[in-house]
């Protein structure tokens with residue numbers, strides 16, 4: 001059995017959540033860097049990580065690492081890697097993504113073309129071929145250069161892992177599914193506690209929470225690039241990993257998850273997405289203005305992503321909207337409020353300083369995850 005160093009990129013600021021998930025899945029974390037967690041694993045780990053990790057962006061196999069301060073270094077370093085261990089003679093290969101930070105080499109298109117030439121050169125010698133048909137399976141390469149250190153990897157995932165396959169329809173500003181899952185994991189919410197998203201949009205928080213409650217693996221209903229690499233991960237390994245995930249599902253778990261939105265069209269979209277995810281029976285959807293938010297029980301959680309004012313007229317309405325949310329929150333006995341937004345007037349409008357606040361990059365957008373914590377419920381006898 002071959003052992004790999006696997007790299008899982010994630011949202012900046014959420015590395016600790018992903019690290020915990022990887023350890024819980026049974027693997028040893030070897031390195032944590034900004035926006036990526038590395039771990040050791042075999043073919044089974046590639047399948048299980050793709051199917052099971054809720055907060056990763058993708059799963060990469062590290063092919064090698066070397067220093068490069070010139071394109072010649074990049075060419076020689078890339079040519080020195082054992083591409084033939086991964087790419088068959090009919091494989092289609094290209095550098096799908098090149099990123100560079102604080103390095104001499106920074107032009108993505110030049111990095112991509114130099115590396116492709118070096119890979120062709122290497123494989124030409126190994127396979128004794130002048131030209132490659134490239135009509136077989138795909139082998140997308142990803143390269144990350146940090147302070148002139150080049151990390152070369154193969155992408156086993158394909159479409160980013162945040163694409164679970166359930167969100168066919170989205171809101172104006174949907175939150176990525178893996179970001180929503182990570183934020184829920186940062187709270188003490190658990191399936192036996194109440195969760196309300198009063199600005200549910202396409203339903204992402206509610207659906208991700210329901211998937212966690214029912215132990216439905218996020219990748220159970222989608223495909224991955226490495227499913228077409230039988231020489232690396234066999235069909236049996238994939239079948240076993242999917243079977244293991246299916247056996248762990250428990251859709252009968254009781255939940256109190258509520259998803260509201262002012263816009264009835266959004267509520268319909270959220271409901272349809274939940275149906276596609278197989279968790280519509282676990283979520284109560286309703287068209288409701290946040291000003292009417294209430295709940296008879298104690299110790300619930302609001303986890304939400306309110307409007308943050310993409311348009312000017314929306315921006316003007318934000319203070320009043322966040323004040324209303326703050327008032328409704330105050331009226332809920334012993335609740336906790338967690339919200340992610342790029343709007344900076346949150347604490348003033350809610351009327352209290354957050355107990356915790358975490359900076360999170362949602363793509364290029366700097367956002368904060370404000371955490372207003374309520375008391376813990378008394379322990380049950």
Ligand SMILES: C[S@@+](CC[C@H](N)C(=O)[O-])C[C@H]1O[C@@H](n2cnc3c(N)ncnc32)[C@H](O)[C@@H]1O
Nearest residue numbers: 171174175199201202204261262289290305307
């Ligand atoms: C940033 S989006 C939420 C996106 C959501 N997290 C998702 O993943 O699709 C904010 C949502 O708040 C809703 N909204 C705006 N004003 C509202 C109000 N007064 N009460 C309830 N919902 C409101 C909008 O219709 C929109 O769907």
